[in-house]
Amino acid sequence: MASIYKRGKTWTANVSIMQDKKRIRKTMSGFLTKRDATSWANDIEVQKQNDVLVIQDPVFTTAFEEWYLIFKEPQLETSTKQWYKRTLSLLQEKWANKKMSEIASKDFQKLINDYGSNHVLSSVSHIKNITSAFVRYALDEDMVKKDFTRNVKTHSVVKSKDKQLKFLEVEDMEKLIHSVKNNDAVTSKMILTAVYSGMRFSEVAGLTRSDFDFDNNIISVNKSWQIHDQKFKDTKTQTSNRDLTMPQVYMDIAKKWHFGKTFAFESENGTPPTDNAANKQLKRYLEKNNSKIITFHGLRHTHASYLLANDVAIQFVSERLGHADVNITLSTYAHLLNKKRTEETDKMLSLLNKV
Template sequence: MASFTKRGKTWQYTVSRMVNGKSDPIRKGGYATKKEAQVAASEIESQLQKGITPHLKAEPFDRYFEEWLKVFKPNISGNTRARYLNSLETIKETFSGVPIQNITKRIYQAFLNEYAKTRSKETARKINTHIRACVRDAIDEGILHVDFTRGVVLTGAVPPKREEEKHLSLFESKRLLNHFKQPTALSHYLILLGLTSGLRFGELVGLTRKDFNFKTNELNVDKQWGYTKKMKQGFGPTKNEQSVRKIKLDGNTMKLFKELFNRSPDNIYGLVFFTQTSKYKVLCNTAVNKVLKKTLTNMNIQPISAHGLRHTHASILLYKRASIYYVSERLGHSDIETTNSYYAHIIKELRDQDDKIAISTFEELVG
């Protein structure tokens, strides 16, 4: 039962509560009218009835997100961490000092609309993903009771890259692999493996000879190597715990690497893509991109980046009807939602094909 007291020009509520057999009432004042105090008290009583401990302390969104990053994301890798820190800076610019409890769905949608005016839809999606994860943990902690990110609409003013610029077709992939059937440079091996494994660049340059199991044709992925100034130098953890995995490789790829190991010297790190002259001791992402661009251009194929090899790998598997769950696990995605969002265009195309199969199948049965 709540009681209400007028203190000067404002109203205060007191909600009765017992904690460990002792009276521990909840009080809060500063309401302009008694009605406002009654509404607030009613919400507190409703939470208590549901077994929820009310969180009355205002939590500035920027501070909460920063603390959340330290507590819930302590092991994220360099590039991923940099993206989260960019999100933090954006939150500081817009919501500095604003309690997370005061942010409504309307306020958040307005923020996303403004943010997307100078960015692509994909960029808007990334910051929304970061904030949504934070908000859901705030709900679990009892700080929030409503997910203000649920059902928001994502837009973007800057056109994203066309999908065909991000990955190769099946026919183009076959041509590229045939081109590198007899690789002559270390970058050729990396491009080949990037296409046949779908690994991230940091995972590729973090591979050691011990990660290749030539008896089972398996590749062990449990670390990455820092190849930019934003990343921790040397070996580091994978992007997330789901990225620790073992994947099967085709026999041709494994044979090429077995031959490479037999005829080339090892190094103190055991790295497959070790380069003594490189600042980071491994093949440079920029250099690999240049080799890949030149190769594809000479083949009259629209160039893609080294990361595009990963998209190509996933796209081919999906078009070949590999399970979305298998593809997600093979890529080391944190969850199935990530895979669905990245390859929604392919999934929709396959769904359209499934519709045609379903219709034709039952038309035949009826006929």
């Protein structure tokens, strides 16, 4: 039976429940009216009768951190870890001591709206997706009775950088290849490899001599090197494990390279150069060629953009990049696909106008 009573200026309700064959009290305080307290107690009684009552009710951020450390942290790349930590920091700031049962859709929508007021949409989406993944886990573990993130919409008032800034056009890509192909610097070899393969930096850094099959012109991507952790790890996703068929022109150049003892691209200290070193080398080449400045990751976009612009199927490009889902490729390169769609529309109209 429920107990409703006033404590100071607010009302408190508690309901008797059974947990591990012991009778305990589930309590909620802070109601402004007796009616609100009674309504909550009645809802708990209904959940008891329907056997859907969530008994455990941990602090949201405590449960989130435990989930991250056990299920996520061991498998994640360093850059992805930072997003989980950033999400946890935001949740701790906004919901410091909130219990799982105290959070509703409107609370999460407000958090997303506030975050979107000074962050770009891609950042807002990261926060929402990571939180949603945890809530789905909490739902399976009976920590919450419903997914309060499901109907929340991402929103941002901050414009993202123009995606055109993130990859090289064909002329600049050709200039870069010409500049690096005969340079013996380790970072130059890594740049050339990224242009021809579309690999992530961690994948290029993780290559070993045995990953190069010169008889069949294939590079095997089966691990990544995490600079900050200084160790090999699995690739970003299962689909990131892939065999890349490489052009003969690249393999002929690579055959002449001297590979390191442990890594294909090994600096003097016995490990691959850092992404910072590779970015600095790339910037020097681009400035010398009067090209737009992009990061090493932009070489991955350059590779994919070049293929898509030349009518290579989106499904093939997605597999080559190691994306978990073709929709990731579609969303990432929507700007290019829209341009191609316009070209195809003009082609269609030209054909039909001749009929």
